[in-house]
Amino acid sequence: MALKKGQEVTLTITGAAFKGKGVGKVDGMAVFVHGTAPGDTVRGRIIKKKKSFCEAKLLEIIEPSTDRIEPLCQHANVCGGCSWQHLPYAKQAEYKGQQVEDHVRRIAGLSETKVHPTLACDQELYYRNKMEYSFSTRRWLTEAEIQSDEFVDDSAFAAGLHAPGRFDKILNLNECHLQRKESFAILDYVRSYCVEHDIPAYDAYTHEGFMRHLMIRNAHHTEDFMVNIVTNADEPSIIQPLADALLKEFPIISTIINNINDTKSPTSVGRIQKVLHGPGYIVDKIGGHSFKIHPNAFFQTNTLQAEHLYEVARNYADLQDGDVVYDLYCGVGTLSLFMSEKAHKVLGIELVEVAVENAKFNAEENKVDNVSFVQGDMKDVFTEEMVEEFGAPDVLITDPPRVGMHPDVVERLKQLKVPRLVYVSCNSSTMARDLQELSEVYEVLEVQPVDMFPQTYHVEAVAKLRLKSS
Template sequence: MAVKKGQEIELEIESAAFKGKGVGKFEGMAVFVHGTAPGDKVKARVFKKKKKFCEAKLLEILEPSPDRIEPKCRHAKVCGGCSWQHLPYDKQVQYKGEQVRDHMVRIGGLEPSIVKDAMGARNEFYYRNKMEYSISSKRWLTEEEINRDEFVDDTAFAAGLHAPGRFDKILNLQECHLQVPESYEILDFVRSYCEENDIPPFDIMNKEGYLRHLMIRNSYHTDDFMVNIVTYQDDEEIIRKLSAALLEEFPFISTIVNNVNDTKSPTAVGRFENVIHGPGYIVDKIGDYTFKIHPNAFFQTNTKQAETLYSVARDYAELKDGDVIYDLYCGVGTLSLFVSPKAKKVVGIELVDVAIENARFNAEENEIDNVSFVLGDMKDVFTTEMTEEYGAPDVLITDPPRAGMHQDVVERLIELKVPRLVYVSCNSSTMARDLKLLSECYEVQEVQPVDMFPQTWHIEAVAKLRLK
């Protein structure tokens, strides 16, 4: 009997699949169920049917897995931020490593033995140095409220995170354990202050209101603490009073910035920015290098684990004195600076102009003069002319976006035949695809998964390649 959409089924979850879903078999067909753990026996309702698999919504855990634990946060079952809190952290790391290994074997055609066990993070919670909270006039209802017979009003000053799959409704957080506790305390204070002082949240449908986002950044290596208040209007009186109240309640705040986004864009990046208190940036370190982090600048979200990730990449590069190093998709130059001490020259390439500006600024601030940054689309600027200008690379590090490298870039690497190649990735499936293509002339010697984001299914990986 074929599985049908809407059908309720019972099955045992056999393993953890990509994107954090548990997977089991029903009448020979793979069924993916969010919010489950290997070993769970569950009842679920099929909502998507494909030729070779289907997806189902968890209705009931009939028999919990021996590995299942009670989540630390009350929002874990509905919040998209922490999809794996029901698993012990050692199991999270194990399953993430298995996912990377599966991609390398199934997609990349590589031997499973080259994938090492995943490296776990030092902190399971409170590891993020940045949280971007959203503000809305509509809150996400609880399951209990949704199932009530009577009408439940969803209008509110909602402050927290977007409900999964919804751009217009916010899960009104009552706790969060991703950033230091002070982060949620500030969010809660701002929500209460705005309610008491009739400061309206932004209404994305009607394009009216005041407060849009609250972004909080803290430094790992210093005591710096930033509050970035993103508003729809530039109202000096409101922002000055709110900032004064924040500083009275939280005197450790080192800088407050007001980004004004009076456009239709839903981002937390303002069309312009006002520094209300302090220098307008915070300072942190990765390795021996110091970085001034402005409100909208990219910086690795898990500072301490970024040092681990970069150390793996540096070790895989096997750097030698006088090396010419290319850093593709270099971002704000953190990895470029990290590998610069032994290099004759480091060339970073990046598409985003603001990132290049930050990279050049970071090099100057750290008094590093052997690093150059080139702005442009990788497939257009990473050419023969570039290598003629800067020299052929002895080592090349590539850290592409989730989609992986463009076909032209892969072909250029095959043509270039770099002696030592290091591939850093936040998406092991596209990484495996690219490694399969690169294996035409490179040997993939080792892959090291590194967990940057505990309580989620995301995993980084670093691959060591050598010219055949």
């Protein structure tokens, strides 16, 4: 009997699938259920019906898996920040490795490529160096409130994270274990301060109110600690007393910034930026290089594990004296600088103009003179003329966005035939798609999954490729 949307089903979860969903079968049809673990027997309701699979909403865990644990955080089953807290960390790493291997085997068709066990993170919790919280006039209701027959008022000064799939409602956090403990303490203090002083939260519908976001960044290798308050207007008489109160309560804070976003855009990047205390940036390190991290600049979210990821990439590059390295999608140049220590010359290529400016600044600040950066769309600037200007690469490193590389870039790599290629990915499915194409010219020797984000389903991967002998 064919499954139908709205139908309730009972199934046993047999595996962990993409995006952290558990998967089982009903009458031979694969059914994906969010919030489950392999070994769970569950009851769910079909909410999406496709030709080859269904998705179901979890209604009840009839019999829990022997692997299932009680999440540390009370919000784990609702918040989108930690979707796997109900699994021991060792199991999380195991399933992430299985996911990468499945993509390499099934999508890329690489049956002989070695896929290593996941390189796990040393810190299972409190590992993020950046958290962006939001404020709202509407809070996300609990499951009990949603199911209540009585009216439940959702209006409140809510401070926390967006409820999954909602731009307007905020999960009003009572705890968070992703960043250092001071991070949530500061959020909680700001929320209480605003309520006490009648400072309104921003309303995404009316575009009125004052408090929009609270971004907190901390350095791993230094004591620097940043608080970035994003508001809907420039009101020094409101924001400066709040900053003064924060400094008194939390001496750990080294700089406070006020980003003023008075547009309808939900971004935390302000049209105006003011430094209320300190230098307006923090300093951290990756490898032997220091980086000034400004409020809106990109920096790897897990500093220590980023170093491990870069070490894998550099080992796979097998750098030799005199090597010319191309770093595609180089961002702010952290990996380019990491490679520069053992390379003769590095060329970083990046689309985002401000990232290239930051990359050049980072190279100058670290007195690295063997790295150059070029701004432009990869498919347009990665040409024969570039190779003639900067020299043919001995090693090419590509670290594309989640969508993977543009087909024109993949074709260019096949034509260029660089002796050593390293593919760094935050999406193993699109990496596998690109590896399938590249395998016509390159041998994919091994893949190393790297866990940058414990308690989530996200996993990075690094692939080692070598040019096939003709």
